[in-house]
Amino acid sequence: MSRNWLRWAPAAAAVVVVAGVAIAVPTVANASVSLPDKTPTQILELVASSNVRAFSGTVEETSDLGLPSLPAGSVPSSSRGSSSGALSAADLSLLTGPNSLRVYVDGPSKARVQNLESLAERDVIRNGSDVWVYDSKDNSVAHTTLASRQHFVRPGTTPQATSPDPTTPDPQDATPAGLAKKLIAQLEPTSTLSVDSNVRVAGRPAYDLVLTPKVTDTLIGSVSIAVDAETGVPLQVRIDARGQKTPAVNIGFSSIDLATPAASLFAFSAPAGAKVTEINQHATAPKAPDAPATKPTETVTGHGWDAVVTVAAANSLGTLSQSRSFGELTTAVAGGRLLHTSLFNVLFTSDGRIVAGSVSVARLQEVATAQ
Amino acid sequence: MRGSTLTTNTIRTRPASGLALLGTELSVLFRRKRTWAMLAALAAVPILIAIAVRLTRSGSGGGAGPAFLDRIENNGLFVVFVALGVCVPLFLPLTVGVVAGDTIAGEASNGTLRYLLIAPAGRIRLLAVKYVGAAAFCLAATLVVCIAGALIGFALFPSGSVTILSGDTVSLGNALGRSLLVALYVTVSLLGLSAIGLFLSTLTDVPVGAMAATIILSVTSEVLDQLPQLGWLHPWLFSNYWLGFGDFLRDPISWANFVTNAELQGGYIIVFAALAYGRFAAKDILS
Structure with a gap:
């Protein structure tokens, strides 16, 4: 019986050694670092x-x-x-x-x-x-x-x-x-x-x-x-x-x-x-047929971390919202469609504006309706 | 087939040393018709690709199809890389699975295993020899794809200096050297799978079962590698770095993936060789 058990010992040892090396190497690399304190x-x-x-x-x-x-x-x-x-x-x-x-x-x-x-x-x-x-x-x-x-x-x-x-x-x-x-x-x-x-x-x-x-x-x-x-x-x-x-x-x-x-x-x-x-930067770039005549205007509400940027209607949005991945990435919310990430939210309003910021959806909707 | 196996086994009953055993193992492996058939099938992959590209010239849409496909027309050497990109996920694991799964179970089903184990301490040596044989097949299979690809590529398409992935142009000699490194990378990539096949082969006397299990494991590993939800698992999958051979086509060459891949495959070899020993050392050899 003990011989039966012993023959698996190399296998167990191998698993332990490989797992040990795999875990130990990153841990050693992340060992605490002592440096003189700085403000x-x-x-x-x-x-x-x-x-x-x-x-x-x-x-x-x-x-x-x-x-x-x-x-x-x-x-x-x-x-x-x-x-x-x-x-x-x-x-x-x-x-x-x-x-x-x-x-x-x-x-x-x-x-x-x-x-x-x-x-x-x-x-x-x-x-x-x-x-x-x-x-x-x-x-x-x-x-x-x-x-x-x-x-x-x-x-x-x-x-x-x-x-x-x-x-x-x-x-x-x-x-x-x-x-x-x-x-x-x-x-x-x-x-x-x-x-x-x-x-x-x-x-x-x-x-x-x-x-x-x-x-x-x-x-x-x-x-x-x-x-x-x-x-x-x-x-x-x-x-x-x-x-x-x-x-x-x-x-x-x-x-x-x-x-x-x-x-x-x-x-x-x-x-x-x-x-x-x-690409010649000095000459004016050839315009796409559907290029907007004027540059979309941006307004920034607030400043710092909770600033909200509003971009007025851009007609590239029309084609963008047709694509399948747009539908997959965004969800319908009150006032338009929302692209939600853990860092920022982008609200595509029903009237074609884009309201974006690193703030909650409610704040974006508030800004969108205020304008 | 049976007859030839029997005659070789009478020679193999008392090998003088591990090296002699390895010599007979390799000669049996590479004289088998099945081995030749698998190598021929692998060689057919680059040949078919090259002929298909040659016949449908200038019809390819940029970027569609396997990597490098649209480069072939500029330089025949890219047949090698397209063929490896096609073979690495499926055909190479398939053939390696057959060879590695057959190692012990094949002898057991032939009734020849007991003759191989007559010498004392023969079991570890037999496992080692069988594993080296499977590894030799990995190298041979990869080289067959590379050599067949280079020959057909240079026969049908222009050669000359090669544009590598970084957009830099290197001489043909340099590019051929890089191709050899790519072959080495692919061979190393398959060593972990060979060890798994060796272990599975000790579990059964039915070689087909061990072969199928090995191939299924390689496909499973690749499927898991495609699931982004299992990102934490990916660095541990033996197939994770299989397509990393492109690192040798960059300037400067990136060795990071090669080293990580070699460490990973080494881990698989240690674990599964030890498991194979655990199973095989005390296995009752009934055939």
């Missing part, structure tokens, strides 16, 4: 004083917006060829995730982002004033030349971390402390800044700066930014929704290398046989 202001100073200009890394993006997951190809293919470059299945996948991106940055004017998909890839390459977009699925290339005044937003940085307003230069902004002070001044009225326990992102110890909205009628629970303790680079941004355990959106490096990427990565030219579209 939120000091962390913002650290971000502002960061002088990392070149890096490469892998960024993982996951999201749980509570949307029904769309099977690939459910978006009508007719929308693909339209001149407005309308919402395609690929764009929706960026929202619903998970996505794996490889990012290469060398200074402000050289960058490459590779969106890694199963047996496919989409690349965005900026080399000086040239910007290329390559899609391996249909072997297509779009190329455009940037005007020199356009500023480049570094991938991986957050709106909070970029310089607030380029139109009002202030000598104080040049110093990290000044920039941090200015950011605090902007954030303080609406948010509570705090520092959560230290984390480890991409194997690097990091501070976790948390912004919690002071207002209570927003759907956003908190925004956490993990800041690399050594270099001040924001490594991860997590947005939590109220009443949801898993993060609504989580974008962070799974690995990062601060060495300068090879220059050949940024030298891109359209491969032979690819469909190349040249």
Whole structure:
């Protein structure tokens, strides 16, 4: 009898060892990180004083917006060829995730982002004033030349971390402390800044700066930014929704290398046989037959976390509401149809307006009827 | 067929060492008509794809059909990748399931298992040899698809420098090297399934049962992989990284999936080899 039992011992041991390794490795990686304490202001100073200009890394993006997951190809293919470059299945996948991106940055004017998909890839390459977009699925290339005044937003940085307003230069902004002070001044009225326990992102110890909205009628629970303790680079941004355990959106490096990427990565030219579209930004874009004559007007009600944006009737909505996925994604509510996610609500009113915000449905309906 | 098995078994009764046993195992495996039939069927996949694309030239809508299908006309090497994309989810697991499910149960049903176990401590060695044989078939099957695809691709379509997934262009030699890495990736991907097949094969004396069970498990794993509600389970499914071989067609090559996949398959091998040992070590060999 005991021999019978013994022969299964290797099997039991193997299961235990494999399970142990599988569980232990992530736990070790997340072991508590001890760093000297910093206040939120000091962390913002650290971000502002960061002088990392070149890096490469892998960024993982996951999201749980509570949307029904769309099977690939459910978006009508007719929308693909339209001149407005309308919402395609690929764009929706960026929202619903998970996505794996490889990012290469060398200074402000050289960058490459590779969106890694199963047996496919989409690349965005900026080399000086040239910007290329390559899609391996249909072997297509779009190329455009940037005007020199356009500023480049570094991938991986957050709106909070970029310089607030380029139109009002202030000598104080040049110093990290000044920039941090200015950011605090902007954030303080609406948010509570705090520092959560230290984390480890991409194997690097990091501070976790948390912004919690002071207002209570927003759907956003908190925004956490993990800041690399050594270099001040924001490594991860997590947005939590109220009443949801898993993060609504989580974008962070799974690995990062601060060495300068090879220059050949940024030298891109359209491969032979690819469909190349040249986009001229200076000339007026050819208008689609059904393009609205005037730009839809936007009005913003309130400011900060619970701001509500109203877009006046746009006739692209007519065709949008015809599509099957629109019906699947939205539900009928009083006053129109509602797209509900854990982070924001969008109300498509019966008279064609779009009312959106990170607030409850009742608040959206209130704004919609008030106008 | 029966007769030939019998004669080889008289040779195999007293193997001098594990290596000799492995040699006979491989020669029996690759001399079987069934093995040849399965390899021929696998080779037919790239050939059919290439001929179909050749006959229906310039009719394909961009992006429709299997990945890379519209690339074939520019470069024949893409026949290899289209064929692997088609074979990996179904045809390769099917053939590997047949070979792995047959390992022990096949000998048992032939009545030859007892001859193989005459040597002391023969059971572990026999399991190891059988597993290596199944792994060798994984490699052979993958290489057959790759080589047949490359030959028919270069025969019917232009060759030359290759545009990889990142939009960069690499030389043909570079691309052929990448194809070999892709073949390695696919072979490694199938090792976990082979271990499962080996374990199932020790449970029964009916080889067809073990084969069917192995194939059903691979299909089940792939179906579970498609359900977004089971996202937490996906990293643990042995089929989860099967289509990750595209990572070798990026610039720079991404090794992350290869490493994760190898670790995952290694875990499956350890667990199911130990289970197979547990079952086989004290099994009453009646045939």
